Amino acid sequence: MLRVALRHRYGRDGFSIEADFTVPEAGVTALFGPSGCGKSTILSIVAGLLRPDFGRVVLDGDVLLDTERGIALPPEARRCGVVFQEARLFPHLSVASNLRYGMKRAPPRAEGPEFEEVVDLLGIAPLLARRPAALSGGERQRVALGRALLSRPRLLLMDEPLAALDAPRRAEVLPFLARLRDAARLPILYVTHALEEVDALADRLVLLQTGRVLAEGSVEELATRTDLPLAARRDAGAVLACTVAGIEDGLTRLDFAGGTLVAVMRAEPVGTRLRLRIRARDVAVATEEPRGLSTRNILAAEITAISPASGPQDVFLQLAIGDSTLLARVTQDSVTRLGLRPGLRVWALLKAVTFDHLGGPR
Numbered sequence: 232m233l234r235v236a237l238r239h240r241y242g243r244d245g246f247s248i249e250a251d252f253t254v255p256e257a258g259v260t261a262l263f264g265p266s267g268c269g270k271s272t273i274l275s276i277v278a279g280l281l282r283p284d285f286g287r288v289v290l291d292g293d294v295l296l297d298t299e300r301g302i303a304l305p306p307e308a309r310r311c312g313v314v315f316q317e318a319r320l321f322p323h324l325s326v327a328s329n330l331r332y333g334m335k336r337a338p339p340r341a342e343g344p345e346f347e348e349v350v351d352l353l354g355i356a357p358l359l360a361r362r363p364a365a366l367s368g369g370e371r372q373r374v375a376l377g378r379a380l381l382s383r384p385r386l387l388l389m390d391e392p393l394a395a396l397d398a399p400r401r402a403e404v405l406p407f408l409a410r411l412r413d414a415a416r417l418p419i420l421y422v423t424h425a426l427e428e429v430d431a432l433a434d435r436l437v438l439l440q441t442g443r444v445l446a447e448g449s450v451e452e453l454a455t456r457t458d459l460p461l462a463a464r465r466d467a468g469a470v471l472a473c474t475v476a477g478i479e480d481g482l483t484r485l486d487f488a489g490g491t492l493v494a495v496m497r498a499e500p501v502g503t504r505l506r507l508r509i510r511a512r513d514v515a516v517a518t519e520e521p522r523g524l525s526t527r528n529i530l531a532a533e534i535t536a537i538s539p540a541s542g543p544q545d546v547f548l549q550l551a552i553g554d555s556t557l558l559a560r561v562t563q564d565s566v567t568r569l570g571l572r573p574g575l576r577v578w579a580l581l582k583a584v585t586f587d588h589l590g591g592p593r
């Protein structure tokens with residue numbers, strides 16, 4: 232586990248950061264927030280590239296930084312694999328040599344994946360003889376991931392690794408990141424301002440705003456918090472962990488903690504685990520069981536809370552469906568007209584178009 236506590240100010244009157252959070256043993260923790268909120272600064276402090284005014288960084292009980300005790304391990308002694316927005320490969324070396332450079336940085340008895348395993352994991356075997364100039368942006372990033380992994384780090388730090396890529400390249404690299412996450416069994420601190428990357432990759436979220444941690448928790452939990460800035464986004468809504476239960480007539484049946492949904496999406500084998508974001512604006516409610524509707528996903532729910540939404544006419548309904556929570560964005564007028572209140576049993580109507588298939592299998 233990684234524990235981070237820090238305080239830093241750039242210059243006398245510059246931007247100030249005060250953050251305190253943890254990253255579990257394995258899985259992706261996304262450091263998420265708008266541009267300029269301090270994400271890269273935090274990552275640099277953890278990597279040892281920036282010395283903060285005050286900081287304590289402890290990885291699995293080992294102190295990497297403790298300004299009060301005068302401890303500050305140099306970057307190379309921290310065993311952090313760092314991946315930046317640009318791949319930063321050596322242009323004069325082949326892909327294979329770039330990867331071997333990573334291996335040379337690994338301590339002699341460090342545990343970790345072998346060269347072939349990493350090449351296989353990231354699908355870079357056909358690229359080994361090439362120079363970075365002859366690679367696409369996505370391929371370059373895959374090599375950079377491989378090089379970081381081969382240095383056998385104890386922690387992976389990724390600073391917007393997909394931000395410099397266009398949408399098709401991002402879509403190409405995302406599944407490899409998901410594979411790496413599942414194979415590496417390392418804590419991964421992942422800086423991003425893209426919610427779709429959070430949905431596809433992250434287990435936990437540390438939400439930042441102007442240098443402060445607003446909240447930390449699981450992606451599912453924070454997605455339905457209407458008091459956070461996430462709720463003001465167009466794509467605000469619940470994130471549900473689902474398992475593919477079957478495919479019939481081109482429709483995929485997905486089980487989640489609370490019931491079953493039907494979605495039109497890319498066919499995945501039964502048992503595949505994935506996550507869906509169900510946008511609040513795509514959920515409607517009815518006080519009586521609807522009949523004769525084209526909507527296939529109609530779920531029995533209970534209203535657990537009603538809270539204001541960013542538009543003055545709208546509110547969020549928090550809906551409990553078994554052990555899951557959905558958000559619905561409805562007008563204040565429908566609340567009055569239908570007598571919606573916490574404790575009321577309703578039906579949640581989800582449009583098929585709601586389903587965005589996120590990331591690769593988990």
Ligand SMILES: Nc1ncnc2c1ncn2[C@@H]1O[C@H](COP(=O)(O)OP(=O)(O)OP(=O)(O)O)[C@@H](O)[C@H]1O
Pocket residue numbers: 241242245246264265266267268269270271272273424
């Ligand atoms: N070396 C520096 N000197 C002074 N101010 C800095 C320095 N580096 C960053 N800042 C300021 O600190 C704030 C946080 O920057 P940081 O790069 O950590 O944010 P970020 O969340 O990573 O942003 P982005 O998503 O745009 O990369 C910004 O206001 C930035 O202008």
